[in-house]
Amino acid sequence: MKNNHLNQRWLYLILGVASMLFAGIIYGWSILKAPFGAFWTAPQLALNFTITMTCFCLGGFVGAKLSKRFGITVSIMTAGAISAAGFILASLLDGSSILMLYLSYGVLAGFGIGIAYNAVISTVNAWFPDKKGLCSGCLMMGFGASSLVIGGLASRIMAAWGWQKAYLLIGIALGTVLVITALILKKPGTDVVFPAPKAKRAAHGEAFEARDYATSQMLQRISFWMAFTCLGLLGAVGSSVISFAKDLSLSVGAGEALATTMVGVLSVCNGLGRIFTGALFDVKGRRFTMMVTNVLTIAAAGVTLLAVSCGSLPMCIAGLCLVGMSYGSCPTVSSAFVSAFYGTKHFPTNFSLMNFNLIGSSLMATACSGLLTSTGSYIAPFAVLLGLSVVALVLNLLIKKP
Numbered sequence: 287m288k289n290n291h292l293n294q295r296w297l298y299l300i301l302g303v304a305s306m307l308f309a310g311i312i313y314g315w316s317i318l319k320a321p322f323g324a325f326w327t328a329p330q331l332a333l334n335f336t337i338t339m340t341c342f343c344l345g346g347f348v349g350a351k352l353s354k355r356f357g358i359t360v361s362i363m364t365a366g367a368i369s370a371a372g373f374i375l376a377s378l379l380d381g382s383s384i385l386m387l388y389l390s391y392g393v394l395a396g397f398g399i400g401i402a403y404n405a406v407i408s409t410v411n412a413w414f415p416d417k418k419g420l421c422s423g424c425l426m427m428g429f430g431a432s433s434l435v436i437g438g439l440a441s442r443i444m445a446a447w448g449w450q451k452a453y454l455l456i457g458i459a460l461g462t463v464l465v466i467t468a469l470i471l472k473k474p475g476t477d478v479v480f481p482a483p484k485a486k487r488a489a490h491g492e493a494f495e496a497r498d499y500a501t502s503q504m505l506q507r508i509s510f511w512m513a514f515t516c517l518g519l520l521g522a523v524g525s526s527v528i529s530f531a532k533d534l535s536l537s538v539g540a541g542e543a544l545a546t547t548m549v550g551v552l553s554v555c556n557g558l559g560r561i562f563t564g565a566l567f568d569v570k571g572r573r574f575t576m577m578v579t580n581v582l583t584i585a586a587a588g589v590t591l592l593a594v595s596c597g598s599l600p601m602c603i604a605g606l607c608l609v610g611m612s613y614g615s616c617p618t619v620s621s622a623f624v625s626a627f628y629g630t631k632h633f634p635t636n637f638s639l640m641n642f643n644l645i646g647s648s649l650m651a652t653a654c655s656g657l658l659t660s661t662g663s664y665i666a667p668f669a670v671l672l673g674l675s676v677v678a679l680v681l682n683l684l685i686k687k688p
Contacts, residue, residue: 295413298471299421302410303428305467308460309369309399309406310432312338316528316549317437318391321449325381332529332652334384337392339648345400346641350634353405361405362468369398370461377453402464403429404641406471407621408634413474415630419575422621423564427557430614434553498629499688504636509688512681513623514643516576517616519678520583521647523671524613526654527590528552531606534664538593538602548603552610559614567622573685579619580682583612583675591668617641627688650674 311318315335322331345365352361372394379386407425414421436456443452504510527534531552535545559582567575590605592598624637654667661667 295474298410298413299424301467301470302406302425305402305406305463306425306428307432308436308463309402310429311436311440311456311460312342312396312399312432313430313528314433314437314440317433317441318449318453321444322379322381322387325379326384326387330384332655334387334392336648336652337388338396339644341393341396342400342403343638343642343645345397346404346638347400347635348397349401349404350408350638352401353408353634358405358409358471358473359468362402362464362471365398365400365402365405366461366464366468367398369395369402369464370457372396372398373453373457373460377450377457399460402467404634404638406467408637409471409473411621411625411633412630417568418625419564419567419569419618419622420561421564422567422625423561423618426560426564426614426618426621429617430560431553431557434550434557437553438550496626496629497688498631499627499636500632501635501639504628504632504688505639507688509627509685510640512685513627514640515646516580516678516681516685517620517623517640518643518646518650519674519681520580521613521616521643522650522654522674523583523587524556524609524616525644525647525651526667526671527606527609528613529651529655530658534590534594535599535602535606537664538597538599540599540602548606551603552606555607555610556614559611560618562611563615563618564622567618572623572626575615576619576623576682576685579612579615580675580679582608582615584672584679586612587668587672587675591665591672594664594668 315338319331319334349361349365352364372390375390375394376387379390407422410425411418411421440452440456443455499507531549532545535548536542540548563575563579566578586605586608589601589608593601593605620640620643621637624640625633628636654670657667657670658664
């Protein structure tokens with residue numbers, strides 16, 4: 287591969303990270319929902335996030351089909367238009383109709399960002415067959431850091447100019463960034479020859495022959511369903527904690543300022559977990575990386591459970607950092623796992639189906655929130671989450687080959 291192609295792919299990675307940074311605002315719901323508390327109840331707002339994540343997953347699947355039929359330029363431009371329309375319509379809400387919130391933020395923004403997520407990640411990953419983990423980690427880091435960077439900026443805009451202006455500006459910025467990405471980002475040509483993976487990677491390889499699996503073939507593999515369930519169970523820990531991280535910190539004696547800061551720290555650790563896991567995948571391989579992610583998640587749930595049991599603020603801080611790292615690891619492992627096990631030819635569609643485990647994670651997070659409300663204690667939810675992460679470990683150990 288020529289040097290200009292080598293340089294070109296790094297430019298595409300930077301562009302991909304930037305677009306994911308804006309698209310990741312979908313996870314900033316805990317910040318963006320604040321003004322709607324005056325109009326609707328907490329359960330109504332919680333339902334909006336579930337709708338958002340469901341449409342996000344559906345958008346990823348549709349995005350794979352759009353990219354295959356019309357190309358990534360059309361796919362990403364469509365994503366920009368739909369997601370921007372969602373935020374702009376949300377800026378016009380007056381509290382009279384919860385259905386309009388569900389349609390604007392939940393359906394349109396969620397669906398559009400899902401299309402962009404799949405198209406950008408699958409295209410940029412195609413430029414890094416020799417560095418699958420690192421590439422996925424960088425892209426996921428941008429997506430995970432959005433709550434801290436873009437969400438924090440949105441919070442300041444809401445305080446200064448009002449929430450309507452914040453939503454309007456997010457919509458315009460998101461649409462603009464995705465259109466620019468669509469015009470620049472390209473798939474590698476068939477004549478491009480990539481560097482071969484480093485020889486030391488082979489030492490950590492697995493005993494199966496690499497091949498491209500069609501989506502129907504992948505869905506017939508028990509390995510897919512084991513990984514799907516495993517990652518869904520692991521993701522439930524992070525999904526649950528993200529929804530009540532601030533209140534959790536307050537419950538063990540943190541002040542208001544520190545509790546707010548811990549939400550940001552959770553986001554930072556989320557981003558760090560994504561890039562760390564990606565780099566680890568390239569060096570140590572799939573099996574080792576998934577095991578580290580699983581053990582990290584068990585430690586996160588266990589330390590946080592111990593923290594709430596004895597009311598320890600330092601242990602709670604450590605637990606939240608571990609939760610962020612473990613939650614950030616899951617999407618990176620998802621992307622790298624699908625690519626390593628089922629090949630790159632059908633990656634966009636295969637990856638979009640793997641991402642449906644996010645719906646299961648969000649539903650389990652909702653159940654844990656209900657358990658928190660019914661028991662009035664964080665002990666029961668974290669005991670359940672610890673149990674789920676142990677079940678995930680059993681499944682993890684059983685995954686041997688595609």
